[in-house]
Amino acid sequence: MITSKPEAPTALPPVKRRNAELVLVLLTIVIMMSAMAMAGLNLNNQVPGAMWGYGLIFGALALATHMALRFIAPYADPLILPCALFLNGIGVAMIWRLDAADSGDIEHAGIGMQLVWTAVGMVFCIALLFFLKEPRILQRYTYLSALTALVLIALPMIPGLGISEFGARRWIGIGPFTMQPSEFAKIALVIFLSSYLVTKRQVLSLAAKSIKVGRFKILDLPRARDFMPMVVGWVAAIGLLVITKDLGTSLLLFGTFLAMLYVATQRSSWVFIGLTMFIGAATAAMYIFWHFRQRVDIWFHAFDQEVYDRVGGSMQIVQGIVGMAYGGLFGTGFGGGQAHNIFAADSDFIFASLAEDLGLTGLLTILIVIFLLVQRGMRIALASRELFVKMLASGISFVMCFQVFVVLGGLTRIIPLTGMTTPFLAAGGSALMASWLMVGLLLRMSDNARKPAPQAIQDEGATQVIQR
Template identity: 55%
Template sequence: MARPGPRDGALRPARRRTVELVLVLTALGAFALCLAMAGLQIDGRVPERFPLYVGVVSAAALGLHVTLRLVAPWADPLPLPLATLLNGVGLTVIWGLHHVRGTDTNEADRQLAWTVIGTVLCCAVLLVVRRPQRLQRYPYLAAAGGLVLILLPMLPVIGIEVFGARRWIGIGDFTVQPSEFASILLIVFLAAYLGLKREVLGTAARQLRLGRVKIFSLPRMRDLGPMTAAWGVAILLLVGTRDLGTSLVLFSVFLAMLYTATGRKSWVGIGLAMFSVGATAAYLMFWHVRQRVAIWLDPFGPDVYTEHGGSYQLVQGLFALADGGLFGTGFGQGRASEIFASDSDLILISIGEKLGLTGLVAVILSLLLLAERGFRIALGSRDVFTKLMLTGFAFLLAFQVFVVLGGVTRLIPLTGLTTPFLAAGGSSLIANWIGLGLWLRVSDSARRPAVLPLPTPAEHATVTMRLSGAHTRAAENGRNGEVSSNTRATPQG
């Protein structure tokens, strides 16, 4: 049995879930309005699949909300509405792009199916992982599983190479991107490992100073093993899968978690230097890396701007963003539907064209707010493992958004990464919902008030006997003291 803590109350979790319900209904209303407007702008009528899409997404989101009420009532009320809104906007844009092309809507139907599967797995995580701290018991099993998933595309039979990168495996008519699921396992491993080794890794061997000013802290050489191993894995991924984006994201997440665990900027500087060496080697070794850098530097050059490749995709995306203006062209106009991968890699381009700068900023702010909630949950976690794990998940989401948005706006080279909860593709969407389940479970554990165990009958009897004995001895001592004082006060002779 357990006794509620002093600040526990029946209204707080209920009020939290009520706020979540209102926000989820608002997100579903925004999704329904957006889908109806897309149909009106394209065909002049509400889409025929409107009841199906709205009904299924609503059932999935409300079912997850009910699960939270039952098993995680203290969870943060914002992540679920934000994820529902982003998922709905992505589904609407995917449907609109394929409908304008005149092709079937199978891609949107598949995205709807992935949404259902993702939310079901999110519920499963909430039901199975009751104590997220127990995940740190299996760090090397998580590491082995993550590495196996990443190396699967390198196999000659099931691995699929697209545009120079091997990130997919083929299973029948379906393709899976294992790195999306591997990132979850690797973050769990890093959180467990760094939680145990943070004090050792935070010890500096010597400090470089300029007079009395500290410039740089060098770690001990024997502690460089984890950094070297992570760098080697990143290079192995880059060589084996030829995927600069995945290597960049995973290594950056490792650096962020390492800095969170140790607080030493020297590790970040050494890590960036090592990754720069690896990226330079990749530029010299692989033609597709050199091509992406050339596209980034001069996309309008006659040597790289070709209609069937080169910088055509990037340039058309920039034109689509310009066409969107402040309020967008709507779903019935624009060029985004003709751009390759406009529903996956360039989903932010499509949102910017259809909904304008206003809609794009709203979507980006929703993504950043979701990442901010992840960092806030990490700050409120009660143990080091969950703090590091949530930091890794939140940084992964924020860094993915930065890499994708930077690539489509020519801030950095294109990497081919997907935008969380928005881009078409089952692997990314399902992995994001699974990660959200861990977010919500950790949030519930962090916000749930501490409980005090009720004493057993035997313990209660023992405490009562001790208290009664103490009171008896105190009474006897008081009487003895009174008699002795009276004796001392009696006059002699």
């Protein structure tokens, strides 16, 4: 009996899932408006009229971005935009709630600029999707990206342009506006590292000798002549720390550098050597620079009365810790806490504000959404065909993940407080626009990775014609 060999199943093109995305986008709008309504009820026993104005503006921006995706990037990951909108919406609602509690007027509490920056960020996201059809084109600008990152980091050092606040010099002033160039520098640096490490990954993967304990190999040491990228990255990170006194950005950029170096080479020795060099330099900086020494003193002795009462002391971090503890498991309710009394409650300490109002349960929900966004970025890296795109997607994901770690680590005293902002949640235009640019890159890369091959699209179209 002759039997025919069963045919291999035909791979169908992936579904676009834009309708599922639309449902999630609508849900994020409802959550944002519900948070504002709850805050108004807790603050003044009434639903604020601002909920409708701000909610409808945010909703219109969200739906416009969703509609743009239907035409510009129809195969993009359907979870990325809703995750970003959820975080952005919660941030807008919390900033409004803090301003309303601080001013005592829920009808005239202002978040206008945060919505403006949200709109600008979404426009940047859509423009990037429209003009950047192939992310691998960015690989051509390896050293231009590095130069752009260095220029952006150095801008606050220019006399008359740079602004020094809270012991760090990381802002520039342009008329009535201030901007933090390092937020955009990290994107340029990730592009540079992605291109450079893809080109040099084979050389960097070579090992000179192995360190063994008995018969077990512990560590592969790289060749001495291949140390130059590590030295340059280390010098750049420590130079940033010394010149701008910005520990957070220095730690974020160097951590991203090490993570991407490990992804490119699969050599744990690079991570070990890099961490050793950074910790050694940071320890030396603690004894040389008073600002860094003060941060470490606050870290170790936050609850000492002398440190608490000192100007620029530990009052802020102690109030944040007490607020998070007061929130407990389920929080005081949106608008029910006293987070508005904490300095920078809407920016550096917005996680503490959220923890007090929403409790551990609400904070964990927000963290799950953040790390879902990071996971989708890693998934894009795995699905992409080009090595450069893999490195770029993983680099952006690392930046988002490390940024949250640096913020939460400072709030919980795992590491010294650094003053870094949380992606999408914190007040401020630079961080929000940079976050939306990173989301735009992820959406473009996911669309290209999930999009079926041209032949599959033609076959699908022919099938539809026959069925008709």
